[in-house]
Amino acid sequence: MTAETALAPKHSPRDYKSDIKPVWCPGCGDYSVLGSITKAFSELNLDPENVAVISGIGCSSRIPAYTDCYGFHGVHGRSLPLAAGLKVARPDMTVLVASGDGDGFSIGGNHFMHACRRNVDLTYVVMDNRVYGMTKGQASPTTEPDWDNALTPGGSGISPFRPLVIALAAGANFIARGFSGDQNGTAKLLKEAIEHPGFSFVQILSPCVTFRPDQKTWKDDVHDAAVDPTDEIGRAARRLMTDDGFNTGVLYKGEREAFQPPIGEATATVADLEGKFAL
Amino acid sequence: MTAETALAPKHSPRDYKSDIKPVWCPGCGDYSVLGSITKAFSELNLDPENVAVISGIGCSSRIPAYTDCYGFHGVHGRSLPLAAGLKVARPDMTVLVASGDGDGFSIGGNHFMHACRRNVDLTYVVMDNRVYGMTKGQASPTTEPDWDNALTPGGSGISPFRPLVIALAAGANFIARGFSGDQNGTAKLLKEAIEHPGFSFVQILSPCVTFRPDQKTWKDDVHDAAVDPTDEIGRAARRLMTDDGFNTGVLYKGEREAFQPPIGEATATVADLEGKFAL
Amino acid sequence: MSTLDINNIGEFLAHAHALEAEAASQYADLAEQMEVHNNTEVAELFHKLAEIEGKHIGKIDDKAGDTPIPHIPPWEYKWEGGQSPEAVVDMDAHYMMTPHHALRMSLKAEERAADFFQRIADNTTDEEVRSLSAEMAEEERDHIKWLNEWLKKYPEPENGWDEDMDPPMLQE
Amino acid sequence: MNQPTDNTTSISLVLAGSGGSGVITAGNMLLAAAAKAGWYGLMTRSAGPQIRGGEAAALLRLSSEPVSAQPDRYDLIIALDWLNFERFADEIPLDKDTVIIGDASAAKKTPAFVTEGPARRGDIDFKSMSKAIPGGRPNMIALGTIGALIGLPEDALDAALSDALAKRGEDAIAASRAGAEAGRAIAAEMPATPKLPTPEGEKAGRWLISGNEAAGLGAIRGGVRFVAAYPITPATEILEWMSPALTKVGGVLVQAEDELASINMAIGGSYGGVPALTATSGPGLALMTEAIGLAVASEVPVVIVDVMRGGPSTGIPTKSEQSDLNMALYALPGDAPHIVVAPNSIRDCVFTTQWSVHLAEAMQTPAIVLSDQALGQAKSVIAAPADIAFFAQRETATTPAEGEEYQRYAVTASGVSPMAVPGTPGCAYTADGLEHNPRGTPSGGAKDHHIQLDKRQRKTDDFDYGQHWADQAGEGDTVVLTWGSCTGPVLEALDNLAGTEQSARMVSMRLLMPAPKEQLANALEGAKRVIVVEQTHSGQFMGYLRANIDLPKNVEHHCTPGPLPIRPGDIETLIKEGTPS
Amino acid sequence: MNQPTDNTTSISLVLAGSGGSGVITAGNMLLAAAAKAGWYGLMTRSAGPQIRGGEAAALLRLSSEPVSAQPDRYDLIIALDWLNFERFADEIPLDKDTVIIGDASAAKKTPAFVTEGPARRGDIDFKSMSKAIPGGRPNMIALGTIGALIGLPEDALDAALSDALAKRGEDAIAASRAGAEAGRAIAAEMPATPKLPTPEGEKAGRWLISGNEAAGLGAIRGGVRFVAAYPITPATEILEWMSPALTKVGGVLVQAEDELASINMAIGGSYGGVPALTATSGPGLALMTEAIGLAVASEVPVVIVDVMRGGPSTGIPTKSEQSDLNMALYALPGDAPHIVVAPNSIRDCVFTTQWSVHLAEAMQTPAIVLSDQALGQAKSVIAAPADIAFFAQRETATTPAEGEEYQRYAVTASGVSPMAVPGTPGCAYTADGLEHNPRGTPSGGAKDHHIQLDKRQRKTDDFDYGQHWADQAGEGDTVVLTWGSCTGPVLEALDNLAGTEQSARMVSMRLLMPAPKEQLANALEGAKRVIVVEQTHSGQFMGYLRANIDLPKNVEHHCTPGPLPIRPGDIETLIKEGTPS
């Protein structure tokens, strides 16, 4: 090895992978997302112990255990507040939140909006397969309204959730869309998202080969979005409101300061506080 | 009396008011909203027993008991699912949902988004006073980030929630903004909202004289919005994303069909169902 | 196809190394997936492929000797379409896949790799890059031959090979 | 190498395999075939953590009598391969009489607990055999072998195969039959298992049903026409069965965004006059408790089915436990009387859920049905349950006479006040979770609070639950007191001990809340020994009993958490040898 | 018309008025003045349902001894007007010695329960009197009158007025003083009340504090530096006090979007190594139970303060009740051992909350603190509580030696496993709500489940809670067993009976869960009578005691729901006359 290799990251992507074997179906897009995440961590030169991966419940939410970082596999739909608590209490940690379209947009929808508003410096990765994988294939908020399934035969009849424009409307500071079929491109999005201050949202189209084998065609549907992500917010709204759900790339970048109240900086003692009660 | 009075509504606005006296502070905008609601009911010629007013918890959420319709004062933040259950089970009822900015956008935010998507034929009225009135003046999602209060001294530091563009992004079929200072104008909005099929959302700026006396200036801030509410959705998104929060009127009208699965139409008996289990 | 110009030996080695490393790591992952899903036959095959790619990495590193290999972020390699040409499309994996499918998967990857090296060789202005690249292309073509041989032992299974009559397991 | 064995009344077997080998499907076919043959049966399943293609096992028990419990031991284990079979070791008690058939030539060798175990062994090379049959599959061969070993009539298996594969066409059916035929042929070379006698008598009037389906059917029988829910293991099948079924009978199911929405939607539908239900499991029930409290305070009937799984937290979602008992009883804020009932068999899932609708509607209060994974996800051949005349009968209000005022929360002797269905003129009222006076107007006064607390308590305390509060069986002065899915093994143990010195009685409580104190006291009268049996770690049922009745000082307690089932033998030992202390 | 009365050690009075008459502010001034004078005191408040400007009453009890309960009767009632005063009738026991002062000339006349009651009356025309003073206000006149009647030194009231009005400037202070002066002057014409003796001795070392502030302070003393919460009555003041206080000591409070978020944020902060808390009331706690279960399973310490209010559902938000007890004990899905503690006085809110942080951190499990509205929203002059050396001390992990592996859920004798703070190299682990093996890898196996269930149970069962599990007082073979805010009235009753034949003991349980079975059994030993006292409708505490210990057959039970406080006299009667049955 030579001098130049010294510039290579301290840790290879593999260093961020644990020895726990995923329960995912072979072919599942989430494997590739795991790859993108570890590649991004590696390129960012993060020490694994200074990274936390937080999730809820779902196939996608199993990711924390597959990384060799700190992790929390919480309850369904609550990964964002769990992560926000961690980040506000420990601003020195890099916190990535992993979720699915059910976990993140159905039961977790409120936290999604409020995390966008609150703008804590988190990176929120939603592996969107337009289905509840873990519970055997029910419609999620992003599912097409006519997708037939056992719980809503003939389709839910409900128009799909548009996560990106919701994120924008709610105040997200960084909005991107990736595709699990493009592991390296997605890794790049994630790196940018992690670097960007405040709340970053990355939707990753990540096919469910088991319940949505039709999603194999996604590789032909996705296309690069050639936009200026720092575009004025009104124009961005129009763009994201009418996008086809398959354009990938960084689609919006805002300049809002991250929410991080100071912590650990005492200006008074507990005795001072008690003094206020003393007669 | 002349022939024309025969065309007058069956019930006067007062007929929709109960004899229970509001606990609201004199001067509170919610009195006027109650007036707008009863005027709209009257003009729509609804029989009080065929109307239900459903709410959560908050000053604004006290409205059901003040109407002489069927009502449900539920728990904090859950008025929309309560109302959706009622409407799906009883499509013959006219269902109006009343909420506050805390009840509707903070704890109830997820149901708000999903009600917009689901598009059950409800009219959702949020009395927005940018504060938690009932719990004595904390910041709500619509509160200005620098509004000083006991819970977040110096202000919450969080950028305000934009209910209208969220509603649009989530799929609401009718979006309007009113002002409690314009009782008749708001009554008109409500009438239109109730008549429009699917989920209608009406934000009513309704000042809290007790905790937000500064909102007395709202009467000077509001202004008519001269827009075409049936505008293309992308343009509507741009408009609502950048609006100043004070333009009133019908701001968007969609054409989606209301969600109403058939109910009460049996094609089989319970015995037929049992037959499937029989050997 | 766009032209591929790599005119610097360090850059070339970085690409070659990454290409093999990516393939090795992917095969290892796939082998693991098959193990987890009790498809031992294909797991073994993927292990074998991983091992072979591992050896290639060694070879390239030997060739590199003291040549400085720059670090290139994964997305800045000059891959067509962003992914290493030798990467298999892991979305095509299936827990009931047979060696036939695995070999086909691999074959496609090797073909892309051969093509990649050949195009560098065809376009580069750097002689050292040219000769190494041509050598690599040749090697990949050897693989292709060998994979084709191997494949003969595993004819394409009939339709329905992936049919699983059992429902998936409900989990959390 | 067949050895003749005695006939028996019950046979237990496991069919295991991995990676899409179709053992669950084959298990279902076997159960269906057994049913056709006139046997009763129970099938449960177990699987690895992989979403798909992991190792799986179908665990069956077939019998000429109704089957109420998982067996103490297995007669036969057929493994299409041994991959990861160790996973099932805990769940499959084997002994020297167990026949184990697997593929000795398979890549992965037979696990130690099998080879080192006492069982008898046979080998079948499923793979090669199936390859020899066009379209042949190992699982079909196994079916044939099993059928031959246990005495399943050929035509029954044939018929079951045809039914199951009808959609796949004649070729598939023919291939399966050929496979089964081959399996049957090789069975002669295997060690013999007991054979079930060919049943006599009537097999009409039987159903093949899972506990979750049964609960769904019970709800519909009871009058439920509105369901709002969010999927969760192991409750989802209730919803997936009910969704199309409701559509047929004029009802509707709405998939909600979360459990907070589902329970509130259900309350809204019921407020509208349509009997309503939601179904969930522990984590979901936890999210519903605030709104269930609202239903108590506002007096809106609603049924909540909790199909319990291993806890705490996400726990073990695919395994059974009774550890949500405390939550069901106690999780509502404030003093919030409500109903908690529990089915005690797959068959009883029909009755108890139907009854719960009746109770909720009659008392205008929420009823929680505590089912569990062991009942919900198991499939069984049962005698068709009679339709009891429990149908939602809510006491509704009519327009009051001129000058009279409708009072939604009027104080009555029973505590139940006529509930106006929206649309009824002259009865407009606001349902409220705030404390209120009889009219429904919010009130924080002591008098109103006490009156309404009393009224709500009275509704459930004074109701006549009849004999349904418990199932009782057996005789003797030892009483086994239990509930829910523990009932099956207790019943079987009692059956086995009937007529012996250890003959005992069982009281299985269907009504958990309000605690049927008097009935229990009566039922325990004269008992020399009382043994409490439950499937929790902390003894939740015992705590509840202690809180409500005076148990004898020497009460014994068998309390063990999931994930393994309690077996009849455990209870027999308990009765024979007492609880070690 | 003054009549001399005996001196006394405690005086109780009510200052009522409506529509912005400022009685609550005046009450606070009076309490501050009393404190300055060297008295102890307790102030609670009551109000109509109007958000603002409704009828309100400040209820004060002043004494030369620490005050632990609301009084049995009131010595003095001053009403600035009689508008809606009936609302308070239930809350203000009066008798023939009560002095009632109101404005006979006022628009709305004195309510019947006053005129028809036995009390002595006086009239003051507050309105006219205050008009005569520039800037004068009726409430200040009332203050002066009260001060004179009860013997409050003038300078103490003067000082309190100056403090309270400092921000409003000299004119306001002068006007108030003039008003008070006028009030003092007219006091001579009123019927006399008892006078409190001018206190001797030390008044330093006393605090004026509310229970909610005390809980907030206890939390900070205990080491809490991260709070996430959502406002709710009657818990909001904890948060409003803590928010700026935390900022000062280097902590932070985040307002969450709902309770689901607050509890999860708190767990996230604590997982990060910062001791964390959330505070709420019943409806909010109901929403938190799923996540509290997660904290149990993933072993993350967190403190949840529930300031209880009247239930069920939205109930009576401004009144006290102990009816969330069951929920705090039992609402988590599965077998989920955790800590439940309860402060038994305003002063004890400091200690118990501090202790809860210690317990949660030491055992790495959630601790629920059950305070209530009666403690939380009451203000009291108390002896400053000593700072106990309970500070968050979490057992943390360090980087393992080469070749060793960190196991987050390692099985230890105490059940507590060293918890790695994120950032520690070599200890990366994933906290999980799924059942897991010692390393944290999800596992549904029987062995892992049993091991982890045992471990979690052991943590709380085997912990040494020392003498803090209960407060005990008094002597005798009658034991009053109680908890929380019922403790005050019990203590006072015992004081009153001390030395008589009815002298009794009290056991007030601070540790509710795990049930301190042995300690309780010891404490009850030799008791001839056991009287259980609680403020619920359904007897939740009694049920819990029964479930956990063998109570004597003749145990007596005093259980009454809110909204009215239990008073010392109730307990005295109970002890003297027994529970009517």
Ligand SMILES: Cc1ncc(C[n+]2csc(CCOP(=O)(O)OP(=O)(O)O)c2C)c(N)n1
């Ligand atoms: C409170 C609660 N409700 C429901 C569930 C059941 N559940 C687990 S994962 C899941 C949905 C998963 O879908 P998604 O988030 O899209 O993840 P995927 O499996 O598709 O990756 C559901 C409904 C649960 N675990 N907890």
Ligand SMILES: Cc1ncc(C[n+]2csc(CCOP(=O)(O)OP(=O)(O)O)c2C)c(N)n1
């Ligand atoms: C679960 C729950 N959390 C918190 C509360 C306390 N609470 C009652 S109303 C309210 C906010 C009301 O604000 P908003 O909806 O804006 O209504 P407003 O009073 O301003 O009209 C809160 C936090 C509650 N009742 N229930």
Ligand code: SF4
């Ligand atoms: S079910 Fe779908 S989402 Fe889940 S692991 Fe399998 S392919 Fe992936």
Ligand code: SF4
């Ligand atoms: S507090 Fe504010 S919102 Fe509530 S009633 Fe008063 S003015 Fe209206």
Ligand SMILES: [Mg+2]
């Ligand atoms: Mg999904």
Ligand SMILES: [Mg+2]
């Ligand atoms: Mg508000």
